[in-house]
Amino acid sequence: MRAAGVRRLVAAARVGVNPRTAQDWDKGIRKINGSRLHPDGRWVNYKTGVSTHVEGQQAPTVSALEAQLHPRYLTLVEREKIADLRRGNASLREIGRQLGRSASTIKRELDNRSRDGVYRPYAAHRAWSASRSRPKASKLAAEGPLRRYVAAKLQDQWSPEQICHALVEKFPTDESMRVSTETIYQAIYVQARGGLRREVAQALRTGRTRRKPHRQPDQRTQRFSDPMIMISERPAAVADRAVPGHWEGDLIVGTNSQSAIVTLVERSTRYVMLGHLPGGHTAEEVRDVLIPLIASLPEHLRGSLTWDQGCEMAAHKQFTIATGVPVYFCDPHSPWQRGSNENTNGLLRQYFPKSTDLAVHGPEDLELVAQKLNRRPRKTLGWKTPAERLRDLLTAV
Structure with missing residues (x-):
């Protein structure tokens, strides 16, 4: 079928094999006991990551490589x-x-x-x-200062991308202290690359041992009887994040919806504030937590609050009267309109897993987690931390 011009994915589906297997067949690769034997004699053991040549075979010459080139290669x-x-x-x-x-x-x-x-x-x-030779020995497979640094930051819940850029900042002249984001992920996810499998449970907030496609989160569609100010009426200065003091909010809910945590994220600095809701999350309870949280901020950092249309914000008018902060509501089925807060909630699930009782975490625990997030460098802030950005705003006034 391939010789007749049938696409690989179509041919693989007709035969009933995985597309990766079809790719191997295209290249003349044979899979034997978890290893792959290449036409040039390379024997790749994917359990150990070691690549050798079968006895009697020579390493591929340039002419041999030329004969096997895919058209996309020069x-x-x-x-x-x-x-x-x-x-x-x-x-x-x-x-x-x-x-x-x-x-x-x-x-x-x-x-x-x-x-x-x-x-x-x-x-x-x-x-x-x-x-072209693959697989190569991973930078993180061997013990050394680079691996120790990466492992330490993973244990402190830094993401691979944060670690990659932090290495450049911390070791600007040491080229041996460089590793790409993908190499760190490979060391965690792919057994053949190895090196950091022991840290996988603590390394990523999902705790997954393999990648999976992103899925759409659950969406709330409930509306209120009281009039709402929709996000389309929110000033342009809020949308472009040019002016600090505008917040996005939401709840993360515990098992059986019995407990919750209020999450607030400042759109300009990504600074995080958390509120304690151990006994429930009715509109009145959420209002009574939000008011002191917002009141603890300086006047110039109380610009607005953007929320979804969950029933916990039914008392939004009372909140606005008490704080002077207007509440803007997202459109139904539009979680990206509170993108910073959605991302933060994902980060928080590393500390507060789904289907667990959030009431066991006291205000001190929430403050500790908020401080951890606020001390982590962010790509969108030029690898500065939210705490540093907020400090600059406070000292500039």
Whole structure:
């Protein structure tokens, strides 16, 4: 079917095999006892991550690699033509047109494979051929300062992306202290990459041992009898996060909906505040927790509150009268309109798992968790922490 031009996914479905198996078949790879035997003689043990060659087989030569290339890879002939055209001062777009490739492909090749400003096609092809060998030993598989740093931050509930950027900030001149976000995820999720499997339970807030697609969260559609100010009427200054003091709020609910925690997130700084609701989350109980939380803020940080249409905000008018803070309500089925709060609730589930009794966590526990989140660097803040951003706002006034 593949020889007849049938797409791999379609062919795999017709035969009844996994697309990954079909990909292996396309490449001439045989799977034997959890390992893969490649046509060039490489034997990859996916339990240990070790790659060897079968006795009597030689490492693949450039000519052997050429024979197996997928059309998406640049060939040696194409690299020679790139070098010739580049010496003739041809533009990236012109080179791409002549090769039938995009200009971005040509630019990546020249940027990544040039040495001292000179592009040498044979050296570039040898370097690319060497980089194809998989799997490589993970940076985090061996004991050392990099692994210890990553493991320590995972145990402190930092995300892989936060760790990746923190390494650059903390060790600006030490190239050995570099690891990509994907490498950390691979060390946690993929057995063949290894290295950090023992920390998986504490490493990610989901506690999962494998990836899974994102799913839409449950959506609330209840409305109030009292008039609501909809999010479409919210000032533009709130939407673009230019002015601090505007908050997003929600509840995370415990087992059997018997207990809850109020979560507030400031849209500009991502600063988090938590409120204690051990006995229930009626409109009156939520109102009585929200009022002192907002009242504890300086006047210039009490701009507005954005909430969904859950029944716990039925007393929104009384809240506004007591605090002077208007409440804007999201459209039905639109959790992204409170994106910062939705993200924070996901982070909080690392500390307060679903289907657990939230009443066992006292105000001191909530304050400790809020401080932890506020001390964690955020990508959207240029890797500053919410506490640092809020401190700057308070000291600037």
